[in-house]
Amino acid sequence: MRHESPMTMVLPEQQVRDRVHRLVPELWHALGDLVRHRSVATTPDPPLAVTAEAIAEMFRAAGLSTATVETITHGTRKSAPMVLADEVAHAGVTTVLLYAHYDVQPADESKWTTKPFEPTERMDENHDMRLYGRGAADNKSGVMMHLGAIKALYGDRGALPLNIKLVIEGEEESGTSVLESYLADNPDDPRFKADLVIVADAGNIERGAPTLTETLRGIVAADVTVETMAGKVHSGTYGGPVPDAFMALVQILATLQDRKTGDVAIEGLTQYEHAWPTVPEADYRRDAGVLPMTSLIGSGTIAKLLYGKPSVTVTGLNGLPLVSGAANVLCAKARARVSLRLAPNQDPDEAYAAMAAHIMAAAPWGLKPVVKQIASGAGFIASAGEHQQQIERALMEAYHASSVARAGQGGSIPLVNALRAANPEADVVLWGCEEPSSHAHGADESVSQSELEHMTLAEALLLRSVMSPIPIQAS
Numbered sequence: 001m002r003h004e005s006p007m008t009m010v011l012p013e014q015q016v017r018d019r020v021h022r023l024v025p026e027l028w029h030a031l032g033d034l035v036r037h038r039s040v041a042t043t044p045d046p047p048l049a050v051t052a053e054a055i056a057e058m059f060r061a062a063g064l065s066t067a068t069v070e071t072i073t074h075g076t077r078k079s080a081p082m083v084l085a086d087e088v089a090h091a092g093v094t095t096v097l098l099y100a101h102y103d104v105q106p107a108d109e110s111k112w113t114t115k116p117f118e119p120t121e122r123m124d125e126n127h128d129m130r131l132y133g134r135g136a137a138d139n140k141s142g143v144m145m146h147l148g149a150i151k152a153l154y155g156d157r158g159a160l161p162l163n164i165k166l167v168i169e170g171e172e173e174s175g176t177s178v179l180e181s182y183l184a185d186n187p188d189d190p191r192f193k194a195d196l197v198i199v200a201d202a203g204n205i206e207r208g209a210p211t212l213t214e215t216l217r218g219i220v221a222a223d224v225t226v227e228t229m230a231g232k233v234h235s236g237t238y239g240g241p242v243p244d245a246f247m248a249l250v251q252i253l254a255t256l257q258d259r260k261t262g263d264v265a266i267e268g269l270t271q272y273e274h275a276w277p278t279v280p281e282a283d284y285r286r287d288a289g290v291l292p293m294t295s296l297i298g299s300g301t302i303a304k305l306l307y308g309k310p311s312v313t314v315t316g317l318n319g320l321p322l323v324s325g326a327a328n329v330l331c332a333k334a335r336a337r338v339s340l341r342l343a344p345n346q347d348p349d350e351a352y353a354a355m356a357a358h359i360m361a362a363a364p365w366g367l368k369p370v371v372k373q374i375a376s377g378a379g380f381i382a383s384a385g386e387h388q389q390q391i392e393r394a395l396m397e398a399y400h401a402s403s404v405a406r407a408g409q410g411g412s413i414p415l416v417n418a419l420r421a422a423n424p425e426a427d428v429v430l431w432g433c434e435e436p437s438s439h440a441h442g443a444d445e446s447v448s449q450s451e452l453e454h455m456t457l458a459e460a461l462l463l464r465s466v467m468s469p470i471p472i473q474a475s
């Protein structure tokens, strides 16, 4: 007599759809709970461990009994708590690694319509329910996609013909990932080895348009310090002969962009060509909140400027009081943090060297600014592996669409490269619920309920499609 091992059973597609649909209220509620966790990586004592533990408990309850909170030490640095799981069903079956992050950007409450850490539901003009809150999209929605896909597939059954590894980190937004540098030095750590890597930290090109993100920009950042005097002195008594440190710094910063075109003016940076879809100017303006009188800058299409070219921003400044505390003193020492987004094919070390050389050369009046590197992460260019067709099909089936868009993302997810380096043969899927109207990193961040459902379904269908048949055991 033969009978099937429970692991041979794969749920019919319709059942996966039904299950995901029924799970939505529960996922929506759990996402709200996660938004209440103020897991802002850059504040003192953020409740990272508490958030991680809450997530681990959700996954244990969903059937991943191995989900635990761990930290990783690399050199002298210890990572933020991360949720790891290693669910081994069978040695010969596909191993999938599910990645998301639970840390969030800070939120300036004065700019928000509702409180950023109190999840709030509102229907939008398209009759789509949205959940507002910091991290609702970036990236707690990604945590929910993984949770929902696992719940839909495991349901009441025990093991599946699929090995699942979970990596939910808490330092993606901090700009310095211990896990990333650890992985670069330890690419063979079995906890991060997989045949398929699903990064649920991207989004569709617009709501309802199934999209695979195929490129990411990289990033380097540096602090530039200019010092001209031993200390502050009266601007009337001494101002004139001596360079004010802030004004000197401004001279340097102003050279980072071409004054006419607005292009990054640092020599030697790369650009990358790719068949990105068109980004309509009106959509871009609306989503970014560009004021009507502001002209766009830079040479090339909006897609190329966003995904394939470098861009430069000053993200922090020391040395001057706020305007409300302005005083008639010369600035003796000023520091700016310069952040440079990189084309997907740019080597970050080369970009940093070019930026540092540019800054040194741009310093006026014989000044010698001090340039210190703060962050560095390579971009990403997807390559099609053995699961490419299943990935596209799952996404199309989830949206009942006949094609998928192939987009880029202007932001950086440095860990993606580290995961790929650790798994050079694996497909790396970049998708998620962070479509443009979710305003990730901005005020009034939100996530669409229909996107959460469709993307969870896409992930569940993908996991279903890569389940390997297990030999039926005779007994």
Ligand SMILES: [Zn+2]
Residues within 6 Å of the ligand: 101, 138, 139, 172, 201
């Ligand atoms: Zn993110």
